[in-house]
Amino acid sequence: MELLDIGIKFILIVVIFLISLVVAMYSTYAERKLAAFFQDRVGPNRAGPFGMLQPLADGAKMFMKEEIIPTRASGLLFIVGPSLAIMTACIGSAVIPWGQPIQIGSRIIDLQVTDINVGILYIFGVVSLGVYGVMIGGWASNNKYSLLGAIRAASQNISYEVSMGLSIIALLMITGTLSLKEITEQQHGWHWNILKQPLGFIIFMVCSFAETNRSPFDLPECETELVGGYHTEYSSMKLGFYLFAEYINMFISSAVMATLYWGGYNYPGMDWVAAHVGPTIAPLIGVAVMFAKVFSFIFFFMWVRWTIPRFRYDQLMDLGWRTLIPLAIANIVLTGIVMTFFK
Amino acid sequence: MSTFYFIAFLSIFFSLLVIFAKNPVHSVLYLILTFFTFTIHYILLNAQFLAVVNFIVYMGAIMVLFLFVMMLLNLNKETEPGKHYLAKLAGVIAGGCLLVTLVGSLKAYKLSAPVILHDPNLGLVKNLGKVLFSEFLLPFEISSVLLLSAMVGAVLLAKKEPRATA
Amino acid sequence: MEPLSNKRKVIAFKPLNLLERTYLPEIAKGMAITMKHFFKKDVTIRYPEQKREFSENFRGQHSLKRDEDGKERCTACGLCALSCPAEAITMTAAERQPGEENLYREEKYAAVYEINMLRCIFCGLCEEACPKEAIYLDGDIVPTDFLRKDFIYGKDKLVEPPLNQ
Numbered sequence: 001m002e003l004l005d006i007g008i009k010f011i012l013i014v015v016i017f018l019i020s021l022v023v024a025m026y027s028t029y030a031e032r033k034l035a036a037f038f039q040d041r042v043g044p045n046r047a048g049p050f051g052m053l054q055p056l057a058d059g060a061k062m063f064m065k066e067e068i069i070p071t072r073a074s075g076l077l078f079i080v081g082p083s084l085a086i087m088t089a090c091i092g093s094a095v096i097p098w099g100q101p102i103q104i105g106s107r108i109i110d111l112q113v114t115d116i117n118v119g120i121l122y123i124f125g126v127v128s129l130g131v132y133g134v135m136i137g138g139w140a141s142n143n144k145y146s147l148l149g150a151i152r153a154a155s156q157n158i159s160y161e162v163s164m165g166l167s168i169i170a171l172l173m174i175t176g177t178l179s180l181k182e183i184t185e186q187q188h189g190w191h192w193n194i195l196k197q198p199l200g201f202i203i204f205m206v207c208s209f210a211e212t213n214r215s216p217f218d219l220p221e222c223e224t225e226l227v228g229g230y231h232t233e234y235s236s237m238k239l240g241f242y243l244f245a246e247y248i249n250m251f252i253s254s255a256v257m258a259t260l261y262w263g264g265y266n267y268p269g270m271d272w273v274a275a276h277v278g279p280t281i282a283p284l285i286g287v288a289v290m291f292a293k294v295f296s297f298i299f300f301f302m303w304v305r306w307t308i309p310r311f312r313y314d315q316l317m318d319l320g321w322r323t324l325i326p327l328a329i330a331n332i333v334l335t336g337i338v339m340t341f342f343k
Numbered sequence: 344m345s346t347f348y349f350i351a352f353l354s355i356f357f358s359l360l361v362i363f364a365k366n367p368v369h370s371v372l373y374l375i376l377t378f379f380t381f382t383i384h385y386i387l388l389n390a391q392f393l394a395v396v397n398f399i400v401y402m403g404a405i406m407v408l409f410l411f412v413m414m415l416l417n418l419n420k421e422t423e424p425g426k427h428y429l430a431k432l433a434g435v436i437a438g439g440c441l442l443v444t445l446v447g448s449l450k451a452y453k454l455s456a457p458v459i460l461h462d463p464n465l466g467l468v469k470n471l472g473k474v475l476f477s478e479f480l481l482p483f484e485i486s487s488v489l490l491l492s493a494m495v496g497a498v499l500l501a502k503k504e505p506r507a508t509a
Numbered sequence: 510m511e512p513l514s515n516k517r518k519v520i521a522f523k524p525l526n527l528l529e530r531t532y533l534p535e536i537a538k539g540m541a542i543t544m545k546h547f548f549k550k551d552v553t554i555r556y557p558e559q560k561r562e563f564s565e566n567f568r569g570q571h572s573l574k575r576d577e578d579g580k581e582r583c584t585a586c587g588l589c590a591l592s593c594p595a596e597a598i599t600m601t602a603a604e605r606q607p608g609e610e611n612l613y614r615e616e617k618y619a620a621v622y623e624i625n626m627l628r629c630i631f632c633g634l635c636e637e638a639c640p641k642e643a644i645y646l647d648g649d650i651v652p653t654d655f656l657r658k659d660f661i662y663g664k665d666k667l668v669e670p671p672l673n674q
Contacts, residue, residue: 038543042553077372117467121395128403132375135407139368139414147414154407161404178468307543308536 013094013113020093023298024247025055031247031302038306062240070233072142081137082234082241088130089248095119096255097181099265099287103279111287112181119180120168123256124161127211130249131157134213134220137242138230149229152313153220156210159320160217164207166328167200170335171260184264189271192263199331201261203324208253210320213246215305222310254297258290265290347387354380368413375406392468568631570648571624573668576614581668582643583622584615589635589644597628598635615641622667626651626660 029044029051036043044051069078099111116122131154138150174196175183187193194201210217221229231242258264265286274282311319357380360373378401385394475483528534554561563569574582585602603620605613612618629651635644654660 034547036551037547040546040549040551040553042551042555045555116391118391118395121392121399125395125398125403128399128407131403131407132410135410135414136372139410151411151414154411158404158407303540303543303547307539 008107008109009113012109012111016093016098016113017090020090020248020251021244023251023294024244025059027247027250027298028058028243029055030298031305034299034302035306038303059240062237065236067236067238068233070142073233074140074142077136077140078233079238081133081140082238082245083133084136085130085133085245086241086248088126088133089245089252092123092126092249092252093255095122095180096252096259097184097264098290100283102283111283115179115181118178120172120178120183120260123180123252124165124168127249127253128157128161130211130245133242133245134230137234141230141233143233145227145232146230149220149226149232152226153213153230156213156217156219156316156320159317160207160210160324163203163320163324163328164211166325166332167203167207168260170200170328170331171197171204173332173335173339180259184259184266187263187266189266190263190268192261192266194261194263197261197331197335199327199334201257203328203331204261205257206319206324208257209301209304210316212249212253212301214250214301216308216310217316218310219313219316250298250301251294254294254301255290257297258293262293264293347384350380350383350387354384367416368410371406371409371413374409375402378402378406392471568633568636568646570626570651571629571635571644571646571662571667572648573619573622573664574643574645575669575671578611578614579671580610580612580614581618582614582641583619584617584641584643585619585622586617586640588638588640592634592638593629594632594634595628595630597625597630599623619664622664624662624667626662627657 032054033043033051035041044054047053047057069075094113095116097112097115101108101110103109134153135150138146138148138153141147171183171193172178174193175186177183177186183193213220219229220226221231226232231239234242265283267286267289270282270286273285277285354377357373357377361370361377364370364373378397382394382398382402385391385397576582585600587600587602590596590598590600599621600619600623601621602617605616605618631646633646636646651660
C-alpha cells in the first residue's frame with residue numbers, strides 16, 4: 001500500500017515534469033506562431049502540418065550543435081549556470097495544485113505533488129534561486145556583455161521580488177494561509193481572489209513579467225545592447241537550457257497567477273458539474289480549466305511581448321522601486337482598512 | 344540522526360571552503376551552499392517557516408547582492424591591498440578571541456537531555472507569528488527600528504552632498 | 510517663418526495628467542491594435558507553392574529560342590557575349606553539318622553556350638543585342654543551388670524544349 005502511494009506520487013511527478021517540458025517546448029512554437037499572427041505573417045509552417053514538429057526540429061538542432069566552452073571561461077561554473085537555471089525552473093511546479101483530488105476506483109489521488117504549508121514562500125524561494133543560474137553563467141562566461149546581462153538580471157529580480165512579495169502579503173491577509181491548496185479551495189466556484197485583489201494582481205503580474213525576464217522587461221538579454229545578454233557565450237544545449245528555462249518559468253508563473261488570483265481549477269457551476277458527472281470526471285474538467293487559464297496567461301505573455309517595447313534600464317528601476325512598491329504598500333493598507341471595517 | 348551528521352559535515356565543509364577558496368566569487372558561492380545546508384538544518388528542526396525565510400532572504404536576496412558586488416569588484420592579485428601591520432594585529436586579536444570562545448564553549452560542553460518537541464506544529468507561521476507579536480513584541484519592534492536606522496544611514500551615505508558653490 | 514505648406518503641426522508638450530502618466534490607457538490601446546492584427550488575414554505569399562505574378566517586363570532566366578520549325582535560332586555571332594556587362598556569357602561556335610538543317614537555322618551555330626548565373630545581372634542587354642531574336646529573359650527566377658559550378662547553365666538548361674513535345 002505504502003509502495004503504491006509512492007509509485008503514484010512518482011508517476012504524478014513524472015507527468016507534471018513532462019507536461020511542463022512539453023508546454024515549454026510548444027511555447028517556443030506558440031511564441032513564433034503568435035508573433036507571426038500579430039505581425040500578419042504565417043510563422044513556421046514547414047516541419048509537419050502547420051509546423052507542429054518545429055520544436056522537435058529545434059531541439060534536435062540544439063543537441064547536434066557544436067559545444068563551445070570559451071578558454072577563458074571558468075570551467076565548472078560555466079556548466080553549473082544553465083543546469084541551475086533549468087533545475088530551479090523545473091522544481092517550481094511541485095507545490096501547485098493542478099486539480100481537485102481525483103477518485104479512481106476506491107483510491108483518491110491528490111493532483112498536487114506536495115502540499116507544504118508554506119507553498120507560496122517555497123515558490124518565492126525557487127524563483128529567487130533562479131537568478132543564480134543567470135548570474136553564475138554570466139560571470140563564468142568571462143565576457144563583459146554576459147556579465148552586464150547577468151548583473152541586470154540580478155538587480156532586476158531583486159528589485160521586483162520586493163514588490164512581488166508585498167503584493168502577495170495583501171492576498172495573504174485575506175486568505176490567512178500560505179498553502180496553495182487552501183488558497184485554491186477558498187476560491188470555490190466563482191469566489192476568485194482577483195475580485196478582491198485587482199490591484200494586487202496587476203502588481204503581481206507586472207512583477208512576474210519582470211521575474212521571468214519577459215518583454216517588456218527582457219533587459220538581461222536584449223540583443224540590441226548586449227549582443228545576447230548572459231547567454232552570449234553559450235552554444236548548443238546549454239543555450240537551449242537557458243532558453244528552455246525561460247519558457248518553463250513562464251509556464252510556472254502563469255500557473256501561480258492562475259492559482260493565486262484566478263481560482264486555479266475552480267470555475268462557476270463546478271458543484272453542479274461535480275454532482276452530474278461523478279468524482280472521476282469532474283476533477284479532470286477542473287484540470288482542463290486550470291490549464292485553460294494557464295494557457296491564456298501564456299498567450300497574454302506573448303501578446304504583451306509583441307506589443308510593448310522594452311523599458312530603458314532606469315525606467316525599469318523607477319517602475320520597480322518608485323511605483324510598484326508604494327502601490328503594493330498602499331494595497332496592503334487598503335486591504336487592512338477594508339478588512340477591519342467590513343468584517 | 345545520520346542525516347543531521349551528514350548535513351552538519353557538509354555545512355562545516357562548505358564553510359571551510361568559503362575561507363580557503365582563492366577566488367572571492369567562489370567563496371561567495373560556497374557561502375550560498377553553506378546557507379543551503381542551514382536551510383536543511385531548519386527543516387530537520389521542524390521549522391519550515393524559518394527554513395523558507397532563510398532560503399529566500401539569505402540565499403535569494405542577500406547572497407545575490409554579495410555576488411553582485413564581488414562580480415563588479417573584479418578582485419585579483421594586483422588590486423589586493425597591502426597588508427598593514429595594524430590589520431595583521433587586528434586579525435591576531437580577532438583570531439585569539441575566536442579561540443578563547445571556542446575553548447570556553449568546549450569547556451562548558453556537556454550533554455543536555457534531548458529536547459522533545461511537544462508541539463509538532465511549533466515551526467508553523469501561525470505559531471511563530473503569535474509568539475513574535477505577543478511575547479517578543481518589544482525586541483521585534485526594536486530590531487525593526489535597527490533596520491530602519493541602517494536604511495537611513497545607507498540613504499545618507501548614498502546621497503550626493505550639495506555642491507559648496509550652489 | 511512663413512510656412513511652406515500647411516502640413517506643419519505645432520507639437521505642444523503638455524504635462525501628462527494622472528491617467529496618462531500611468532500609461533495604462535495607452536497600453537490598452539496598443540494591445541488592442543496588436544489584437545486587431547492577430548485576426549487580420551496574413552499578407553504572406555507562400556513562395557515555392559504560391560507565386561506572385563511577374564510584371565510584364567520582368568527579366569528572369571534566359572532561354573534560347575527556336576523558330577517556328579523548331580530550329581535553334583542562335584548563330585553564335587557573339588554579340589550577346591560582347592554586350593554583356595558582367596561577362597557572364599561564353600560560347601563556342603561550330604559549323605552546321607549536312608543533315609542538321611532541321612536542328613539549326615543558320616549555317617553556324619553555338620555548340621556550347623554557357624551563362625554563369627552568378628555573374629549575370631539580368632540587365633537584358635543580351636536580349637537587345639541579339640540580331641536573331643534568339644535569347645530572351647522570359648523565364649522564371651533562377652533557382653538556388655549549393656555549388657558554384659551548378660550555376661553555370663549550359664544549353665541543356667537554356668534551350669527551349671523542342672516544339673512538338
